[in-house]
Amino acid sequence: MGRIASDRWGWLFLALLAGTAVLYSCRTGQGGAGFEDAARAVYVPPGEYDEFYAFLSGGFSGQVTVYGLPSGRLFKVIPVFSQHPENGWGYSEETKPMLQTSWGFVPWDDAHHPQLSQTDGVTDGRWLFINANNTPRVARIDLRTFETEEILEIPNSAGNHASPFITENTEYLVASTRFSVPVPQRDMPISQYKGNFQGTISFIRANEPGKMRIAFQILVPGYNYDLANAGRKESAGWAFLTSYNTEEAHTLLEVNASQRDKDFVAAVHWKRAEECVAQGAGREVAAEYRHNHLGPDRAGHSELLTSVRILEPKDCSEMIFFLPTPKSPHGLDVDPSGEYIVAGGKLASVIPVHSFSKMLQAIRNKDFEGEVDGIPVLRYEAVLAGEVQNPGLGPLHTEFDGRGYAYTSMFISSEIVKWQLGTWQVVDRVPAYYSIGHLMIPGGDSAQPWGKYVVALNKITKDRYLPTGPELVQSAQLYDISGDKMRLLLDFPTLGEPHYAQAIPAEILRRQQAQIYPLEQNSHPHATKGEGQARVVREGNVVRVYMTAIRTHFAPDNIEGIRVGDTVYFHVTNLEQDWDVPHGFAVMGAQNAELLVMPGETRTLKWVPLREGVYPFYCTDFCSALHQEMQGYVRVSPKGADVPLSYSTGR
Amino acid sequence: MVPVSIWRLRGVGRLMGLAWVVWALGGCGGESNRAVVAGGEAAQGTPGALTEEQIRNGIGPISRVEPGEIDPARVKRGEEIFALKCAACHRLDERYIGPPLREVTARRTPEFIMNMLLNSWEMTQRHPTVKEMLAEYFTPMPNQDLTEEDARAVLDYLRQARAEGGGGA
Numbered sequence: 001m002g003r004i005a006s007d008r009w010g011w012l013f014l015a016l017l018a019g020t021a022v023l024y025s026c027r028t029g030q031g032g033a034g035f036e037d038a039a040r041a042v043y044v045p046p047g048e049y050d051e052f053y054a055f056l057s058g059g060f061s062g063q064v065t066v067y068g069l070p071s072g073r074l075f076k077v078i079p080v081f082s083q084h085p086e087n088g089w090g091y092s093e094e095t096k097p098m099l100q101t102s103w104g105f106v107p108w109d110d111a112h113h114p115q116l117s118q119t120d121g122v123t124d125g126r127w128l129f130i131n132a133n134n135t136p137r138v139a140r141i142d143l144r145t146f147e148t149e150e151i152l153e154i155p156n157s158a159g160n161h162a163s164p165f166i167t168e169n170t171e172y173l174v175a176s177t178r179f180s181v182p183v184p185q186r187d188m189p190i191s192q193y194k195g196n197f198q199g200t201i202s203f204i205r206a207n208e209p210g211k212m213r214i215a216f217q218i219l220v221p222g223y224n225y226d227l228a229n230a231g232r233k234e235s236a237g238w239a240f241l242t243s244y245n246t247e248e249a250h251t252l253l254e255v256n257a258s259q260r261d262k263d264f265v266a267a268v269h270w271k272r273a274e275e276c277v278a279q280g281a282g283r284e285v286a287a288e289y290r291h292n293h294l295g296p297d298r299a300g301h302s303e304l305l306t307s308v309r310i311l312e313p314k315d316c317s318e319m320i321f322f323l324p325t326p327k328s329p330h331g332l333d334v335d336p337s338g339e340y341i342v343a344g345g346k347l348a349s350v351i352p353v354h355s356f357s358k359m360l361q362a363i364r365n366k367d368f369e370g371e372v373d374g375i376p377v378l379r380y381e382a383v384l385a386g387e388v389q390n391p392g393l394g395p396l397h398t399e400f401d402g403r404g405y406a407y408t409s410m411f412i413s414s415e416i417v418k419w420q421l422g423t424w425q426v427v428d429r430v431p432a433y434y435s436i437g438h439l440m441i442p443g444g445d446s447a448q449p450w451g452k453y454v455v456a457l458n459k460i461t462k463d464r465y466l467p468t469g470p471e472l473v474q475s476a477q478l479y480d481i482s483g484d485k486m487r488l489l490l491d492f493p494t495l496g497e498p499h500y501a502q503a504i505p506a507e508i509l510r511r512q513q514a515q516i517y518p519l520e521q522n523s524h525p526h527a528t529k530g531e532g533q534a535r536v537v538r539e540g541n542v543v544r545v546y547m548t549a550i551r552t553h554f555a556p557d558n559i560e561g562i563r564v565g566d567t568v569y570f571h572v573t574n575l576e577q578d579w580d581v582p583h584g585f586a587v588m589g590a591q592n593a594e595l596l597v598m599p600g601e602t603r604t605l606k607w608v609p610l611r612e613g614v615y616p617f618y619c620t621d622f623c624s625a626l627h628q629e630m631q632g633y634v635r636v637s638p639k640g641a642d643v644p645l646s647y648s649t650g651r
Numbered sequence: 652m653v654p655v656s657i658w659r660l661r662g663v664g665r666l667m668g669l670a671w672v673v674w675a676l677g678g679c680g681g682e683s684n685r686a687v688v689a690g691g692e693a694a695q696g697t698p699g700a701l702t703e704e705q706i707r708n709g710i711g712p713i714s715r716v717e718p719g720e721i722d723p724a725r726v727k728r729g730e731e732i733f734a735l736k737c738a739a740c741h742r743l744d745e746r747y748i749g750p751p752l753r754e755v756t757a758r759r760t761p762e763f764i765m766n767m768l769l770n771s772w773e774m775t776q777r778h779p780t781v782k783e784m785l786a787e788y789f790t791p792m793p794n795q796d797l798t799e800e801d802a803r804a805v806l807d808y809l810r811q812a813r814a815e816g817g818g819g820a
Contacts, residue, residue: 530738531739550740575739
């Protein structure tokens with residue numbers, strides 16, 4: 001135990017402390033807004049609604065959290081890549097298949113970048129996608145149910161960080177590998193990284209629910225691919241990615257990957273890649289990966305896929321180009337018009353902005369300064385629109401307000417910098433507490449920003465909240481950007497580490513919210529459609545309990561004839577057809593979580609009774625005045641006992 | 652399995668859903684309006700002050716039903732709905748969670764029965780007969796998301812059950 005701080009972090013903290021001291025006086029005044037004004041701006045009176053839904057990545061929690069803006073109130077944790085005992089996600093038999101991978105069942109991941117589906121470049125409220133970084137996957141969440149419905153694993157990837165970034169009509173999710181690795185994986189010396197390790201850029205078909213597929217993967221040099229954004233309008237057929245470690249270092253990257261003045265933005269013409277694939281370019285390569293989705297029966301189904309199409313730059317001319325970009329660029333953001341491509345060079349002293357039209361011109365003129373593995377490298381000056389001078393320290397990410405201004409997060413100087421597109425002049429700056437990573441304007445990465453607020457997603461809170469031992473909460477901060485000057489309104493804590501976020505006007509989602517699952521459409525193979533069909537069935541050592549739940553009883557609620565050595569499946573169907581009436585189910589002695597069963601759906605808890613006795617089960621979600629009466633007993637007899645199987649309710 | 656949203660609900664489900672949204676959107680400062688909107692169009696005046704017709708026929712979307720001949724197709728559909736959505740609490744000939752229902756068409760008007768099926772929440776809150784029943788049976792009848800046609804089918808099933816006579820319990 002102890003505190004470890006490298007010299008670098010030491011300096012950082014000193015800088016932060018100095019900044020804090022300077023800024024302390026601002027805290028009472030909140031940049032001139034005054035607490036009363038700020039409080040009024042974020043106050044949502046009891047019973048009234050927020051203006052926006054915000055979806056924050058849970059980072060190392062593996063989940064997505066749903067907040068209201070401007071209030072900063074937490075509404076829901078949507079379990080995605082991590083088990084969630086609170087509602088049985090990853091514990092119930094229906095949801096276990098959703099966490100299957102080519103490595104078997106994986107209970108956790110690190111989720112960074114939520115991405116709303118788009119139509120014509122505008123967020124449309126159908127789905128939210130998010131990446132798993134560690135075991136490369138992307139997930140689709142249905143925004144009528146706020147439930148993860150589909151997860152696709154990505155082969156030939158490691159550290160699925162530049163992911164998932166969406167094209168303007170949700171044709172593709174673009175997902176790239178942060179860590180280059182041997183492709184395909186093989187046993188080889190790490191020291192032979194250079195020239196042998198490779199990266200992949202995956203284009204995932206995303207616009208048909210239940211049918212997410214990798215259309216093709218582009219094999220690229222062994223750099224680290226960091227973040228991405230797809231083009232829009234004029235640049236709609238393109239995707240842009242940052243890369244760093246063009247040095248191809250495999251050790252001590254903080255030094256060895258920071259040697260060059262410029263790395264690359266990769267510009268991928270995916271429309272061109274589509275043409276090449278349609279003409280049969282590339283090759284089908286063996287690869288094992290899983291596709292999981294909730295079927296019409298609302299149960300998870302996992303299928304093993306066995307090949308993927310790989311394209312190399314040589315297979316498809318004019319498909320990919322490199323744009324030199326200073327220095328170890330991190331964020332990559334395209335403005336609402338599709339013309340400007342902004343890269344956040346985290347070690348750079350300027351924010352470089354590339355021009356899409358100049359890029360096309362340079363490609364036409366073959367204005368190249370070289371070539372890497374068959375990929376033309378365009379001349380920096382030929383593609384540059386402008387540089388924002390002296391923006392601050394450590395530019396990372398940029399969002400847009402739709403009124404001609406860009407907002408860039410500065411990690412090291414811990415601030416948001418507002419600058420003007422075209423003039424490249426900084427017009428305002430405001431501190432973030434502390435160490436801002438991503439920032440988010442609702443729609444600020446799309447063709448149509450709702451430029452009223454910007455949310456800072458911070459890595460460090462230090463003194464902002466009551467301390468909670470060594471681990472402190474991470475936080476978000478809300479700023480009003482409707483005027484000339486940015487104005488801090490609110491701090492609110494987050495669950496896990498928020499990386500990126502998305503937000504959408506509440507009106508778009510509120511109307512489409514599901515209230516129930518219709519019982520008559522329940523096609524679960526173990527559904528109990530009416531209390532008259534409640535029963536217990538023995539199949540060898542497997543016992544299936546077909547159970548119903550309604551306010552305020554289970555049927556059956558007395559079960560006998562279970563024996564030690566049996567495996568019992570409680571298939572619980574919630575017969576309610578009313579909004580906001582889930583029933584819970586827990587049984588004593590289960591080495592498992594609970595179930596939360598939504599109205600009209602069936603969920604299954606596996607129970608392996610270990611000891612003879614009589615064990616209660618009960619409803620865990622307060623459902624009515626007689627909730628405390630919603631219980632039952634199951635009798636467990638010794639192995640080989642001759643107690644007959646029986647079940648009843650009310651007798 | 653397709654989830655249902657407010658906009659896909661029909662009949663009173665939708666009305667109540669919309670009323671709820673309107674109510675929820677009503678905001679502060681409108682406390683007196685809020686009570687009216689929350690109860691739907693029928694909720695005028697103070698709770699409990701029901702019209703004679705409401706006492707007789709219940710509170711809800713059904714003001715007039717011509718029962719006519721018992722329709723066998725409706726009986727069949729009504730029996731299916733009853734097994735799926737009602738039998739968890741009701742038997743025909745014995746008290747279970749709620750009252751036995753074989754003779755319910757003798758006790759209540761067709762309109763009352765359909766309003767109870769379609770608007771159980773408000774009926775339980777406001778109708779004196781239903782409030783008395785709640786005191787006796789404890790568990791309020793939940794909304795089971797029936798359409799008007801579903802409720803009509805259940806009505807015919809219950810009429811047929813009465814016509815067939817008791818099972819002896």
